[in-house]
Amino acid sequence: MEKSMISCFRRALLPVLVAASGLAQADEASVQKGINTFLGVDAVASVQKAGIGDLYEVVLKSGELIYTDEAIGFIIDGQIIDTKSRRNITQARLSELSRIDFASLPLERAIKQVKGDGSRIMATFEDPNCGYCKRLAKELQKVSNVTIYTFMIPILSADSNEKARNIWCADDKASTWNDWMLNNKQPVNASCDSDAIQQNAEFAHRLRINGTPTLFFADGNRVGGYLPASEIEKELTAVASRKD
Known part of the structure; x- marks a missing residue:
């Protein structure tokens, strides 16, 4: 199994929240640009609002899912759990993304x-x-x-x-x-x-x-x-x- 793209950056991205200051604020396009800049490679497949506070969902070309804010002030590399329903939001989304026709x-x-x-x-x-x-x-x-x-x-x-x-x-x-x-x-x-x-x-x-x-x-x-x-x-x- 290939190493996941995000695992190559584990030392840079702490397991849950990682500061990544100094990158431009903006919409989905600039969030994509900012994440690519931070990772140092054209790694982003798509960006959209996560529907959780001000978070953006970032899907990497490797198929992995991370989250950030507009300013790319932090990156979440991990699971998000809905505490009321106990639903694993991240896993549910990954299953949806990997589904095919x-x-x-x-x-x-x-x-x-x-x-x-x-x-x-x-x-x-x-x-x-x-x-x-x-x-x-x-x-x-x-x-x-x-x-x-x-x-x-x-x-x-x-x-x-x-x-x-x-x-x-x-x-x-x-x-x-x-x-x-x-x-x-x-x-x-x-x-x-x-x-x-x-x-x-x-x-x-x-x-x-x-x-x-x-x-x-x-x-x-x-x-x-x-x-x-x-x-x-x-x-x-x-x-x-x-x-x-």
Whole structure:
């Protein structure tokens, strides 16, 4: 997993509030300029009023969320909790920001597996050499009535790219993928038009996917990291209940 952008500035940004005086006051555009100046890099993706006092919400290109005021007199790098509702405002906003339109996924570039009636859908982004992806593969064997779209993104090593190509070019992609992920059966050498693999890697980068596995559900909700079958079932059930 890549180091987060903001973590590179931990010594400059104290864990909660950090003075950053001397920068210009103004609107969202100048808040963006001021934060970029303070961090010393073009790091800001968007700025808007946070709806909490005079705070501005600043979304970094790394996907992280920080807060500041108009004068950039301080920076908050941490969680904001609503004490009345006990709701984690920061986490809720991050979940919203990471949500996608499932229909935007290029499913033709994924390995498709249909289990049972396939009525529920989900997508995963995985590296064939990812240990947690192999654990996920075992858990997915316990989930029924689901269609799984797996996007291979070889981000761990050159060998990952070779394995991804051999799996993609196999006559039966799904079986070859499962043979490797579940049984460590090496995919045989194969060649074909495998541009889909590089395109998936580029697409994952645009989605700010920095690690594997990353899971998406039909409502666009993202979960970064391994999930046991019980948690996958909860996510799939939650999506179905919202449709009813």
